[in-house]
Amino acid sequence: MQxxxxxxxxxxxxxxxxxxxxxxTLGVVFGAFVLAASLSINEGVQxxxxxxxxxxxxxxxxxxxxxxxxxxxxxxDDVKVAGRMSPDRRERIRxxxxxRSRQGGSGQEHIALTRDRLDTLSRxxxxxxxxxxxxxxxxxxxxxxxxxxxxxxxxxxxxxxxxRIVAGRAFDSEDERSIxxxxxxxxxxxxxxxxxxxxxIGKPLRVEIRRQVNGPSFNVSLxxxxxxxxxxDEDSALRQxxxxxxxxxxxxxxxxxxxxxxxxxxxxxxxQSDPALVVDDFRxxxxxxxxxxxxxxxxxxxxxxxxxxxxxxxxxxxxALRDPVWREDGIVQTVLFVDDMRNVKEVVDKVEALGLGxxxxxxxxxxxxxxxxxxxxxxxxxxxIALLVSALGIANTMLMSVLERRxxxxxMKAVGATNWHLQAFFVIEGxxxxxxxxxxxxxxxxxxxxPGDAWVHSMVHKDMKIYLSGSIFAFPNWIAATxxxxxxxxxxxxxxxxxxxxxMVDPVSALRHD
Amino acid sequence: xxxxxxxxxxxxxxxxAQVEALRGISIEVAEGERxxxxxxxxxxxxxxxxxxxxxxxxxxxxLSVGGRDxxxxxxxxxxxxRSTTVGMIFQSFNLIASRTAVExxxxxMVFAGRSRRDRLAAARQALEAVGLGARLNHRSHEMxxxxxxxxxxxxALVNRPRVVLADEPTGNLDSHTARHVMDLIxxxxxxxxATLVLVTHDEELAATCTDRVVRLVDGQIIDGV
Ligand SMILES: Nc1ncnc2c1ncn2[C@@H]1O[C@H](COP(=O)(O)OP(=O)(O)OP(=O)(O)O)[C@@H](O)[C@H]1O
Ligand SMILES: [Mg+2]
Numbered sequence: 001m002q003x004x005x006x007x008x009x010x011x012x013x014x015x016x017x018x019x020x021x022x023x024x025t026l027g028v029v030f031g032a033f034v035l036a037a038s039l040s041i042n043e044g045v046q047x048x049x050x051x052x053x054x055x056x057x058x059x060x061x062x063x064x065x066x067x068x069x070x071x072x073x074x075x076x077d078d079v080k081v082a083g084r085m086s087p088d089r090r091e092r093i094r095x096x097x098x099x100r101s102r103q104g105g106s107g108q109e110h111i112a113l114t115r116d117r118l119d120t121l122s123r124x125x126x127x128x129x130x131x132x133x134x135x136x137x138x139x140x141x142x143x144x145x146x147x148x149x150x151x152x153x154x155x156x157x158x159x160x161x162x163x164r165i166v167a168g169r170a171f172d173s174e175d176e177r178s179i180x181x182x183x184x185x186x187x188x189x190x191x192x193x194x195x196x197x198x199x200x201i202g203k204p205l206r207v208e209i210r211r212q213v214n215g216p217s218f219n220v221s222l223x224x225x226x227x228x229x230x231x232x233d234e235d236s237a238l239r240q241x242x243x244x245x246x247x248x249x250x251x252x253x254x255x256x257x258x259x260x261x262x263x264x265x266x267x268x269x270x271x272q273s274d275p276a277l278v279v280d281d282f283r284x285x286x287x288x289x290x291x292x293x294x295x296x297x298x299x300x301x302x303x304x305x306x307x308x309x310x311x312x313x314x315x316x317x318x319x320a321l322r323d324p325v326w327r328e329d330g331i332v333q334t335v336l337f338v339d340d341m342r343n344v345k346e347v348v349d350k351v352e353a354l355g356l357g358x359x360x361x362x363x364x365x366x367x368x369x370x371x372x373x374x375x376x377x378x379x380x381x382x383x384x385i386a387l388l389v390s391a392l393g394i395a396n397t398m399l400m401s402v403l404e405r406r407x408x409x410x411x412m413k414a415v416g417a418t419n420w421h422l423q424a425f426f427v428i429e430g431x432x433x434x435x436x437x438x439x440x441x442x443x444x445x446x447x448x449x450x451p452g453d454a455w456v457h458s459m460v461h462k463d464m465k466i467y468l469s470g471s472i473f474a475f476p477n478w479i480a481a482t483x484x485x486x487x488x489x490x491x492x493x494x495x496x497x498x499x500x501x502x503x504m505v506d507p508v509s510a511l512r513h514d
Numbered sequence: 515x516x517x518x519x520x521x522x523x524x525x526x527x528x529x530x531a532q533v534e535a536l537r538g539i540s541i542e543v544a545e546g547e548r549x550x551x552x553x554x555x556x557x558x559x560x561x562x563x564x565x566x567x568x569x570x571x572x573x574x575x576x577l578s579v580g581g582r583d584x585x586x587x588x589x590x591x592x593x594x595x596r597s598t599t600v601g602m603i604f605q606s607f608n609l610i611a612s613r614t615a616v617e618x619x620x621x622x623m624v625f626a627g628r629s630r631r632d633r634l635a636a637a638r639q640a641l642e643a644v645g646l647g648a649r650l651n652h653r654s655h656e657m658x659x660x661x662x663x664x665x666x667x668x669x670a671l672v673n674r675p676r677v678v679l680a681d682e683p684t685g686n687l688d689s690h691t692a693r694h695v696m697d698l699i700x701x702x703x704x705x706x707x708a709t710l711v712l713v714t715h716d717e718e719l720a721a722t723c724t725d726r727v728v729r730l731v732d733g734q735i736i737d738g739v
Contacts, residue, residue, distance in 0.1 A: 005624050016612050408610050414569055415669065416597020416625030418590055507569045511608055512560075 001421060010429040017401070024397050025437045027390030028487050032441025033448075034386055036483045037473075038379035040445060044474035045372055051470055053361050054341070060128075062336040062347055064121060066112045066329075067357040111355035112330030115321055121336060124350050126343040131313060133333040134320040140309060141206040142284075146243045147189055149308035151207065153316030160295070161288070167197040168286025175314035179205050179282035183289045185308035197287050207309070209278040209323050278322045282311070387486060390437070391494035394430060398498035402426070402505070409502055410510025419503035426502050430495025431488050438487030442480055449473035515580035515599070515676040515709050517543040517566060522575035524561050524733075535561040537733040538575070545580075545676075548703060548710040550720035553730030559713045560681055562730070566711060567602045567679045568595045579677060597625045601670030603699070605682035607662045609654040609669075615641055616650045619669045626673055640668040644698050660691035667695060671702045678703055681713045696723055 014021045053059035079098045081090050111117075113132070122130040133153060140149040162170050171178060181200065191200055246266050249259045288310070311319065320326045336351070338344045344362045351358050402409070409422060453471045460468055524536040535558045543549050551559045564570045565577060568584060577584045579599065587595060596602075601622075609618045619637040628636070641650055644664040654662050663683060670678065680699060684692035700723060703710045714720055720727050728738035 001625055001627050002629065004630070009624070012613075407608070408612075411608050411610055412621065412625075413593070414567070414596060414602055414608070415622040416593050418593040418625075420590075421593075421625065508564050511569075511604060 006421075006424055006428060010425050010432060013401075013405075013425070014429055014432060020397055020401075021433065024390070024394050025433050025440070027393050028387070028434060028437025028491060029441045029444065031383055031386035031390050031490070032438040032483050032487045033444045034379060034441075035383035035486060036442045036445035036475075036479060037448070037452075038376060038383055039479045039482060040449065040473045040475055041379070042372070042376040043476065043479065044472040047474050048468060048470060048472050049365055052468065053365065059341045059361055060338045060344065061360065062338060062344060062351065063359040064113070064334050064336060064351055065332065065357045065359070066110065067355060069109045069111055069355045109355070110329075112328070113332070113334055113356070114327070114330040117330065117354070117356070118317075118334060120354065121334065121351065121356075124336070124347055126339050126347050127336050128339040129337040131335040131337070132317045132331055133335060134316045134326075134331045135307065136209075136320075138309070139208040139210060141208070142189060142200070142203065144247050145189060147185075148239070149185060150306075151309040151311060151316070152307040153311050154313045164288045164291070165286050166289050168201040168284070170286060170288075171312045174312050175318070176312055177282055177315060178285040178312065179207070180286045180288050180310040181205075181284060182308050182310075183287055186287055188308075200284050201286065203284050204281045205284050205309075206279060206281050207311075207319065209319070209326075277324070278319060280319055280322075282315075387490045391490040394433060394491055394494040395497060398426060398430065398495055399501065402498050402502045405502075406505055406510045409505045410507040413505070413507040414511060422505075423499040423503045426499035427492055427495050430491040430499075434488035434491030435484065437491070438484045441487070442483055445473075446475055449475070516545045517541070517677065517709060517711070518576075518578045519562075519566075520576040522562070522565065522572045522577060524558070524565065524570070525573045535733055536565075536572070539730075539733070539735055540575075541728065541735060543709055543711065545709055546703075546707040547726065548700075548712065548724040550724040550727045551711060551713045551730060552715070552717070552720055552727055557730040558733040559730055561733075563602075563679050563681050563711060563713055566677075567600050568592050569602075593625065597622045598673050599675055600677045600679055601673065601675035603663075603666055603670045603678070603680040603683040605685040607654065607659075607666045607686075609662055609665055611654050614651045614653055615646060615657070615665045615668075618654070618665055619672055622669060622673050636672055637668075640672040641665065644668045645694075659686050660688075660695065663687060663691075663695050664698065667698050671699075674706055675708060676706065677709045677711075679711050682715065683712070684719065685715070692719075 079094050081094045081097065083090075085093075118130065118132060121127065131154060135150065135152040138149055138151050139146050140151075141147070165180075166183060168180075170180070183197075186197060186200065191197060246263070249262055254262070290306070317331065320331060336347060338347045341362065344360055348358050348360060348363065409417075412422065449471065453473055456472050457468055519539050519541045522536055522539040523534070526533040526535055539558075539562060551562065553559050561570075565572050565584075566579065568587075571585070579595070582595075584592070584595070610621070613621075616634065616637045619640055620633045623633040623636060638647075638650060641647060644667055646661060646664055646668070649657060649661060649665075652661075654665070657665070663686070667683070670680075678699060683699065684695055687695060696719065699710070699712075702708060710724070712720070712724055726738055729736050
């Protein structure tokens with residue numbers, strides 16, 4: 001018998017029962033579809049995560065923050081519970097008290113990001129760059145106009161930041177004594193015309209770190225009034241007024257004695273209650289604009305956003321650490337850039353060993369992995385069940401078809417078919433159903449992946465404000481191979497028993513006249 | 515090809531409900547001889563024919579066709595024997611209903627491993643030879659009994675078998691058609707010097723078409739050995 005006939009005869013038999021073939025194949029199509037979709041999403045999500053996290057340095061970034069570390073030396077045995085009570089109750093109370101005393105600060109150690117610790121961090125192997133993040137409220141004085149302002153450090157490492165400079169230039173080095181203004185801040189302090197922006201370049205700007213930025217104390221009642229009824233605008237206008245009053249005393253209709261008395265009072269108040277802890281002068285070298293809507297879609301590069309002033313990294317850290325409180329409490333955050341994504345885990349472990357807190361995309365992905373492993377597992381189970389059910393259906397219909405075709409099988413044997421031939425016919429019938437169903441299922445999954453992908457993209461954008469690039473469905477060749485392997489395997493297994501039955505048909509009784 | 519059976523027995527059924535269809539049949543048919551098997555219904559004629567055609571194996575005794583002991587043949591060789599050495603014709607035609615005439619005739623050649631082109635040509639020729647050149651692509655339910663049996667004859671003879679076994683080939687046909695079908699079989703036998711074993715109830719047919727008549731009663735030969 002020729003090989004091509006081993007294919008031709010089963011095909012003819014399948015064509016004979018078109019409806020039945022279609023229905024059995026449909027079951028396989030469904031199973032293959034779910035399996036293909038599940039494998040494809042699993043692969044696609046992994047690829048997407050890798051793709052998204054390798055955008056920029058995000059995957060190599062470890063954010064380090066200070067942390068309170070519990071003092072474990074203090075065990076509950078040190079806690080004594082007085083009173084006559086049952087041992088059980090004493091034990092319960094002692095346990096709670098011990099826990100409280102552990103949490104209650106005295107037993108805890110603050111692991112701060114001090115200068116020493118920053119040095120230690122920067123010397124950890126595989127740390128390519130350390131970028132300390134400092135920021136907060138300061139009083140900025142341009143000319144004779146003091147103004148509350150928020151200051152951030154940095155943006156030197158973000159190449160996209162240069163695009164946001166609208167006047168002057170960006171920083172050349174991490175420690176130059178320069179400062180950048182935001183367009184909005186400039187507008188707020190009265191630099192409204194375009195020429196004003198050009199003229200402010202090169203001007204000195206004084207930055208003061210104070211404990212409280214309440215402004216001169218004589219305006220307490222004004223502030224209270226604002227708090228009681230006025231809005232935000234009124235509040236800041238009143239504060240502005242309070243800041244400017246000392247400089248504008250001359251222009252008010254007051255006698256010289258009155259002016260002298262007020263000056264004295266104001267100076268005393270402000271030096272007593274609101275001393276500037278650190279004062280420094282910087283040169284304005286440029287003005288930057290806020291992020292455009294398009295830039296905001298680039299999810300990972302939103303820093304610095306909504307800040308009034310930007311200092312170079314090192315300059316900012318130096319300024320902050322001149323404040324004794326900062327020096328002791330350390331800075332809020334520092335970012336480590338690891339030389340390679342694969343070393344992130346090692347660096348994270350080293351940093352955690354120091355007692356500091358860490359955050360990294362790699363860790364976040366590790367945590368999310370469980371979620372999608374569960375989803376993937378669930379879908380694969382559904383696919384498995386669908387394949388099992390369709391395999392049972394195939395076994396059933398084939399068994400029926402063996403009974404129906406008993407005479408045909410007898411005739412084939414009478415004219416020279418071996419048992420092996422008949423077995424092969426049925427197994428090949430099964431394999432053909434598996435192959436067709438598997439291919440159609442794959443095709444279906446592939447065509448559904450386009451609208452599916454669009455849907456996921458819009459969902460992700462809506463929920464997380466991230467524009468994913470590329471598809472979350474991936475169809476590498478191995479997925480097609482696996483799906484076909486499983487469907488053909490399942491249908492061949494299903495066909496084995498009916499095929500054995502076909503081979504066992506006794507030609508003599510099958511051919512006996514009806 | 516010569517046929518030789520020695521003390522052949524065939525028992526059907528399991529212990530307790532056994533039917534002894536053949537009880538020690540010994541017979542010799544020379545090459546090119548035409549033998550008629552006569553006997554009442556249930557006497558074991560079909561059983562003997564099926565054993566000779568290799569569709570079944572005897573419970574005991576020896577069977578050889580063309581000097582080859584059928585007992586010694588493997589399953590595979592037996593299948594080959596069925597497709598090329600013997601041609602069997604049945605009373606109820608036994609065509610595959612869902613296949614056309616050509617496809618039915620083609621079937622023995624498929625298992626004999628001949629190429630499709632070859633097969634189609636040979637099948638067409640065989641069908642033309644039995645006068646069905648115009649019915650090539652008809653299915654059996656689209657044909658009369660006589661036509662169906664002619665297709666069956668074409669199928670049995672297409673591989674040029676040296677042994678033809680016919681089990682009441684004309685049992686379902688009118689006398690005129692029966693004569694036509696018998697002539698087709700006899701022509702082949704004569705042309706290829708084939709051996710013919712013909713099972714029939716028709717004494718006259720047996721007398722006119724065969725060289726010798728063998729009578730079976732209850733699974734035993736009583737006459738014509
Ligand atoms: N598969 C079987 N199982 C049990 N008994 C069987 C089987 N096949 C045949 N027999 C029995 O064997 C005996 C011979 O049957 P066989 O078919 O050979 O008779 P026959 O001579 O061909 O009769 P007919 O002229 O009616 O065709 C019968 O009694 C029959 O009941
Ligand atoms: Mg019979």
